Amino acid sequence: MMKGEKDKEKYLQPKRSWKQEIQRNWALYVLIMPAFVLAIIFCYVPMGGLIMAFQNYKPWLGITGSEFIGMENFKQIFVFQESYQAIINTLIIAVSKIVLGLIVPIVIALLLNEVSNVGLKKGIQTLVYLPHFLSWVTVAGMMRDVLGLDGIVNSAIQRLGMEPIFFLGEAGMYRQIIVLSDLWKGFGFGMIVYLAAISNIDQSLYEAAQMDGANRFQQTLHITLPGIAPMIIVMATLSLGNVLNAGFDQIYNTYSPLTYSTGDIIDTYVYRQSLINGQYSFGTAVGLFKSGISFMLTVIAYKLAYKFAGYRIF
Amino acid sequence: MKKRRAIIATLLTASMLLAACGSADQKKNSVQSTKNADGKYEPTLTITIAKQLDENAGKYAEGDDINKNPMVELTEEKLGIKLETTLLGGDAGNYDTKLRLALTGSEELPDVFPVYGTQMIADMIESGRVKAIDEDIEKYMPERLKEIYDKYPETFYPVMKDGKTYGIACAPTLTEGQVMIIRQDWLDNLGLKAPTNLEEFEAVIKAFTEDDPDGNGKKDTYGFTYSGSGVYNTGWVSDPVALFSANSGKHIPGSWQEDENGNLVYGSIDEGNRKTLELLAKWHANGWTFQEAAATGAWDAMGQFTEGKAGIFIGRPWAVGSVRDVTSVDPNAVIACYPNIKQDNGECTYQSAQTTDGWLMFNKDFDNMEAFFTYYDWLYDVAFGTGDFQYGFMEDYDYDIVNGEVVFDTSKFDPAVTDPFLPGKSTVLKNTPMIDRMQEYADAKAGKTETGAQIRAAADFESAPDMAEGYVIANDNREELIPNLYNAEPTPTMKKCWEQLQTMEAQVYTNIIYGKEPIESFDKFVEDWKAQGGEQITQEVNEWYKTMK
Numbered sequence: 001m002m003k004g005e006k007d008k009e010k011y012l013q014p015k016r017s018w019k020q021e022i023q024r025n026w027a028l029y030v031l032i033m034p035a036f037v038l039a040i041i042f043c044y045v046p047m048g049g050l051i052m053a054f055q056n057y058k059p060w061l062g063i064t065g066s067e068f069i070g071m072e073n074f075k076q077i078f079v080f081q082e083s084y085q086a087i088i089n090t091l092i093i094a095v096s097k098i099v100l101g102l103i104v105p106i107v108i109a110l111l112l113n114e115v116s117n118v119g120l121k122k123g124i125q126t127l128v129y130l131p132h133f134l135s136w137v138t139v140a141g142m143m144r145d146v147l148g149l150d151g152i153v154n155s156a157i158q159r160l161g162m163e164p165i166f167f168l169g170e171a172g173m174y175r176q177i178i179v180l181s182d183l184w185k186g187f188g189f190g191m192i193v194y195l196a197a198i199s200n201i202d203q204s205l206y207e208a209a210q211m212d213g214a215n216r217f218q219q220t221l222h223i224t225l226p227g228i229a230p231m232i233i234v235m236a237t238l239s240l241g242n243v244l245n246a247g248f249d250q251i252y253n254t255y256s257p258l259t260y261s262t263g264d265i266i267d268t269y270v271y272r273q274s275l276i277n278g279q280y281s282f283g284t285a286v287g288l289f290k291s292g293i294s295f296m297l298t299v300i301a302y303k304l305a306y307k308f309a310g311y312r313i314f
Numbered sequence: 315m316k317k318r319r320a321i322i323a324t325l326l327t328a329s330m331l332l333a334a335c336g337s338a339d340q341k342k343n344s345v346q347s348t349k350n351a352d353g354k355y356e357p358t359l360t361i362t363i364a365k366q367l368d369e370n371a372g373k374y375a376e377g378d379d380i381n382k383n384p385m386v387e388l389t390e391e392k393l394g395i396k397l398e399t400t401l402l403g404g405d406a407g408n409y410d411t412k413l414r415l416a417l418t419g420s421e422e423l424p425d426v427f428p429v430y431g432t433q434m435i436a437d438m439i440e441s442g443r444v445k446a447i448d449e450d451i452e453k454y455m456p457e458r459l460k461e462i463y464d465k466y467p468e469t470f471y472p473v474m475k476d477g478k479t480y481g482i483a484c485a486p487t488l489t490e491g492q493v494m495i496i497r498q499d500w501l502d503n504l505g506l507k508a509p510t511n512l513e514e515f516e517a518v519i520k521a522f523t524e525d526d527p528d529g530n531g532k533k534d535t536y537g538f539t540y541s542g543s544g545v546y547n548t549g550w551v552s553d554p555v556a557l558f559s560a561n562s563g564k565h566i567p568g569s570w571q572e573d574e575n576g577n578l579v580y581g582s583i584d585e586g587n588r589k590t591l592e593l594l595a596k597w598h599a600n601g602w603t604f605q606e607a608a609a610t611g612a613w614d615a616m617g618q619f620t621e622g623k624a625g626i627f628i629g630r631p632w633a634v635g636s637v638r639d640v641t642s643v644d645p646n647a648v649i650a651c652y653p654n655i656k657q658d659n660g661e662c663t664y665q666s667a668q669t670t671d672g673w674l675m676f677n678k679d680f681d682n683m684e685a686f687f688t689y690y691d692w693l694y695d696v697a698f699g700t701g702d703f704q705y706g707f708m709e710d711y712d713y714d715i716v717n718g719e720v721v722f723d724t725s726k727f728d729p730a731v732t733d734p735f736l737p738g739k740s741t742v743l744k745n746t747p748m749i750d751r752m753q754e755y756a757d758a759k760a761g762k763t764e765t766g767a768q769i770r771a772a773a774d775f776e777s778a779p780d781m782a783e784g785y786v787i788a789n790d791n792r793e794e795l796i797p798n799l800y801n802a803e804p805t806p807t808m809k810k811c812w813e814q815l816q817t818m819e820a821q822v823y824t825n826i827i828y829g830k831e832p833i834e835s836f837d838k839f840v841e842d843w844k845a846q847g848g849e850q851i852t853q854e855v856n857e858w859y860k861t862m863k
Contacts, residue, residue, distance in 0.1 A: 059417040060441035080814045080846075149605050168609050169828065256543050256609035257820035258828060264817075273813040 053285040073285035086269040089175070089262060093246040096179045098239045104183055105190030106232065110220055112191070113198050125195070129188035139185060140253030144168065147177070174259040182247060190235065194228055201227035237301045244290045266290065347394070349688075355394030359685050363742045364401035364427035366409035372736035384708060385740040392702060395689050397742065400424050410434060417441050425680035426742055428484055428672040432472045436803030438675055439473075439480050445676040446478040450683035456691045458698065462486065462749065466669045468797050471862055473673050483670035485697075485747035490630055491788040491795045492553055492665055495637070497625045498650035500527035500535075508652040512560045512593065515655050519602040522625040528644060538597070539604040539624035541615040542824050545582070545816065549666045551629030551636075552615035556654040557594070559663035562586025566664055567823070570800035570855060578799055578859050580852065582819050583843050588836045594827045608824045622647065628654065631784030651784035653791050667795035671744060689742075696738075697747045699765035706766050707737035707746070713766065720769050723777075752789035755782055805854035811847030818842065 022029060048063070053073055055066040077083055108128070115121045131139070146152055147167040154164040167173055205223050214222065248267040255263040270286045273279070306312055347359040365380070374383055380399050390396045401416060401424050403409025413434060416423040423443055429435050438444045455463075463469070469483035496508055501518075504527055509515035519537020521527065527535055540554040547555045547568035555566050564571045565584035573579045581587070597603045604610070604618055616633060618624040622643035627633075631651060640647045654663050676683070696703035705720045706713035711734050713720055714727040724731050738746035748767065757763075758771035759782075774782040804812060822839040825831040844852075 058440070059414045059437070060419075060443065062418060076810065079810070082814050082817055144609075166606060166609075169606065171830075254609075257817075257824035258608045258830070260817060260821050269813075272817065279809070 050284065050288055052281050053288045055281055057281040057284075059280075073281050074289060076282060077286060077289060082264070083266075083269060085261065086264050086266050090244055090246045090265040090267075093175055093178055093251075093263075093265060094243050096175070097182050097246070098236075098243065100179060100183050101186055101190060102232070102236055102239065105187045106194055106228075108187060109191045109194035109198065109228075110224060112195065113224065114216065114220075125188075125192065127188075129192060131185045132189045134185065136185075136247075136249035136253055139181065140250065143177070143181060143254055168254055169256060169258040171259050171262045174255070174263045178247070178250060178254070178263065182250060193235065194231060197228040197231040198224055233305045237298065237305055240301045241294045241298045243297055244293055347682075347685075349684075350394075353688070354392070355685060358390060358394050358396050359682060360396045360398055361426060361680075361682070361686065361689070362398050362400040362422075362424040364403070364409075364413070364424045365399045365742075366403045366406060366428065366430065366744070372739060373733050374735055378735070380740070383735060383740055384711065385735075385737040388708065388737075389689065389692075393685075393689060393692060395685055397689075401427065406430060413438075417443065423677050425677045426686060427675055427677075428742070428744065429481070429675050430672045432801060432803045435472050435481065435673060435675070436475075439475050443678055444480050445678045445680065446480055447482070447676060447683060448479050450687075451479065451482070454684045454687040456687065459687075459691060459694060468799065468801065469670045469673075472802050473675070474862070481673045481675040484672040484674055484743050485694075485745070486670045487748050487751055488792070488795060489668040490632075490751045490785060491667070491791060492550070492556070492628050492630050492654070493784045493787045493791075494556075494626060494628050494652045494654050495619070495634060495784070496650055496652055497522075497527070497619075497640075498648040499644075499646050500625050501650075502648075503527050503529055508650075509655055510653075511655050511658060512557065512590075515557070516593070516597070516602075519597065519626065520600070523600070523602045527625060528622070528646075534623065536604070536624055537602045538626045539615050539618035540607055540627065541610055541612040542607040542827065543609060543611050544820055546823055547581075547666055548612040549668065550612060551627065551633045552612040553628045553665065554594070555665050556628055556663040558587050558590045559665065560655055560657050561589040563657060563661070564664050564796055566666070567819075569666055569796070569798045571796065572799065578852070578855050580843075580848065582823075583840045583848070588833065591823060591826045591836060592833050595829055595833065598827050599829055608828060631781050631788055634781040634784055635778060649780050651780060651787050653787050654794060662791060662794050664794050664796050667797045669797055674742065693741055693743065694747050696766070697749045699767075704766065705769065711735055711737050712746075720766070722766075722770050722773060752785050752792070755785035756789045758782070759786055799859065800855050802858055805851055805858070807847050807850045807854055811851065814846060815843055815848055815851075818846070 016024070051063055052066075054068060054070060055063070056069050056072075057063070057066045061067075112121055112124060115124070144151075148154070149164050149166055153167070158164055165173075167177060201224065205227075206219055209219050209223060244266060246265040246267070248265070248271070251263055251265055252268050252271065255268065266286065270283065273282070302312075347355045347357050350356050374380075378384075380402065381397075386397055401412055401421060403412045410431065412421055413423075413427070413429065414437070415421045417437065429438060451460075463482065463486065466483065466486040466488075469486045470479060473479055473481035473483075494508070500506075500522055501508060504521050504525055506518055506521060507514075509518045515538075522535055522537040524533075526533065539552060541548050541552040542554070545568040546558060547553065547566055549555075559566045562581065562584045563586065565579065565581040565586060567582040567587060569581045570578045571581060594603065598605070604615060604624060607615060616627055616629065616637060619627050620637045620640050620643075622640050627637075634649055634651065637649065640649065654665070656662055676686070680686075692701070695701035696707055699705070705715075706722070709715065710727065710731075713722050714724075715721075716726060716728045721727065724734055727734075750767075754765070754767040754771040755774070757768045758775055763769050763772045771782065771785070774785075818839065822831065822835055826833055826835060
C-alpha cells in the first residue's frame, strides 16, 4: 500500500469510537471471536510457562513453587566454548541457507519461465519439487549412500584417478554439504511460489515492452523482477525468522564427532545437553533466547521492507 | 441479576471440577484384602502399574487389551491380584514425560511403576511421592529373591538416598557379554588362527585387508569394523572397547572404576587408552579398519560384516544371527565366535556389564508390599522352573508340549501360531525374569536339559550352533564384565558440564584415530577434561561413592 493511499483511507473512513464500531460491525466481531479465544488459550496463556526459563523447575513443585534463579539458565548457554562454536555454526549455516534459498529459486524460476515447451516446463517443475516431500531421515540415508566411500560420487572420483573422500567426515566440507543438500531439497518449493507470482503479472506490460523494442533480458529485468518483488520481500522477511534454525533433523542425522567443530548447532547441542537430565528450565531458556533473536530480526526486516520497498505484509 | 447468575454458574462448575479431582484420592481406602489359606487374596486386590509399551509385545486376541488378557486373568485367578495398567507410555521419552506429569499431579502415580533413568529416580525420591522399602524388603522379600539381589549390590546404588532404599532393580541378571565374531573361512583360507592379543589382532586384520582372504583377486575386504560415533564403548555390538582394555585394563572408556586406592576414576582419561588410540590411528591410516566408523552407529557398523567387507567385529552372541545374511554375499562364509583378546600380561580384557533394565518404584500410598512380593516371587517361578511355571508362563503362548516334548518355536506348536500373545510382556516387568543368561548354554552343552531355559538353549544348539557356542564362550569369560561403578543421578557439576566433556572426548578420540590431530592431543584432552569440570566431577562422584560403601 503506498503512502498516498493510506492518507486517502484516513480521509474516507471517519474515526469512530469503539462503541460505534462494535454496534456497526458486531456480526464480524462475533465471527472472529472463536479464533480470538483459541489464540488466547493456546498461544498466549501457555506463554506463562516461560517463567520456567528463570526457575530451577521441578515438576512436583510446579511453576508456582519452583525456586527462582534469575538468569542462571541463560548464563549456562554461554559458559562453554562449545556453545559459542554452536552459535557461530548455527549463524553461518542458517544465513547461507537463507541467502541461497532466496536467490536460487528466483533464478531458476526466471529461467524456467523462459522455457516455451509446456511439457518440459511442467516436468522440471514437478521433478525439482519432489524432494520437498521427503523427510530428512530419508534424505540423510541417501546422503550417506551417495557420499559414502563406496558411493556414487566417490566411484566417479576414483575413476578420475583421485583418492576417495569421506565427505561426511570432513569438517571443512560439512557446512557446504549441509547447505547444498538443503538447497536441493527445498528450492523447488520456493520456485513454485515465484512461478505463481510471475504468472500473475499483467501480460499487456510485456506486449507494451515488446512494442518499445525491449528484448527478453530487458523484459525480465524491468517487468518480471519488479513484478515479483513483493513476493521476494515476503519470502525474505519470513525466512529471517529462521536465522537461528539451521535444521535440526538434517544435521542430527548426518553429523559425527569428526564434524562437531563445524556442524554442531544450537539445537543439536541442546538436544545432547538435555539427554542426560530432563532439564525443562534450560530447554525453555534456550527456546526463549532463540525466539527473542528471531522476533527482533523479523521486526527489523519488516521495518526495512516498509522503508525501502514501501511494502507491508501485515 | 444476569451477571450474578453467571457468577454462580461459574462457581458451580469450578466446584464440580474440584470435587472430581478430590474423588480420585478417596478411591484408595477400600476394604483391606487378606491372603486366604491357598495364598490367594480375598477380595481381589487391585494393584495399579505403569508400563512403557514394548514394540514386540505380541498380539492380543480379539477383544483383549492391556488390562484384559490371559496373563492378567491368570494372575487374578491364581493370586487374587488384579494388575491394572493406569499409566501407559509409548516410547521411552513419552513414558518419562508421563511419569513427570504424574509428579505434577495431572496424571495419577500408579502403585508400582518401572523407572528407566537415574535422573528420574532422583526426581521421584526428591518429590517425596515414593516409598522407602527397606523394612518391606526385609520382611516380605522371599529368600530366593534376596539371594539374587545380593549378587548385584550395585543395582541398589541409584535408588538409595540418605541410607534408605526407594526401589529395586527390575529382575537383575548379568547380561551376556560380548565375544569376538570372526569370518572362520577367511582365517582358514589364510592359514591363520584367531588372535588372542593386540599383536596377533593387528596381524590378522592386516592379513584380512592385504592378503585377499576371500580369494576373489580384488582388494575389497578389511579387518575390523566398529562404531566410533560416540564414546568408544557401545556395550552391545560393534564395540572397540576390548582393544582399549588391552592397554588400560579396567579403565575402559566411558566407565568409572576404582584405582589402586579405591577411588573412582573415569576410564577415558587413562594413559593406557592413549596407546590403543595410537594403534587405531595407525590401523585406520593403513585401511585395516572400517573407514566410516566415526559417522556410523553400532548397528550399521555391524552391517559391514554382513556385507562381506569386514572380517571381525565384537558383539553380543545373538549378533551372529543378525549378520548371518553374509552367506548371501559369499556362500562360503562361516561365522565363528571366539573369546576376546587378552591383555599382554595374560589377564582378560574388560567390557561394561549390564545388570538391569530399569528399577521398580512404589507409590508412597501403596500399602500392600506383601502382595507385590507375592506376585513378584510368582513371576520368578518361570526363572526357577518351579510352581506354576515349569517351562514358561502359559502353554500355547510362550511354550507348548507336542508329543510329550517341550517346544518354544511357535511354528512347531500344535497348532502352529504366528505372533502369539506373549505373557512375559504382560507383567509389571518389560521382560521375563531370568536368573542367568549364559549358564544355561553351558548346561545344555553338557547335556543338562531340565529347566525351560536349558531346553531353550538346547534348541538353539540345534538351530544356530555358532550363536549358542558364543553364549558358552561368554559364560566362560564372565570375569570380563565389570559394571560402571557410578550409576547414580548426575552430580551437580555433571548436569552442567558432562555433555561438554563427552563431546570433547568423542571429538578428540575420533580426530586422533582419523589422523586429524596428533596423539599428543590426548594429553591436552586429559588436562582440559580435568580443568573443565572433570576434576570437580571426580570429587563429587567419590563423595557419593563413599556413602555407598
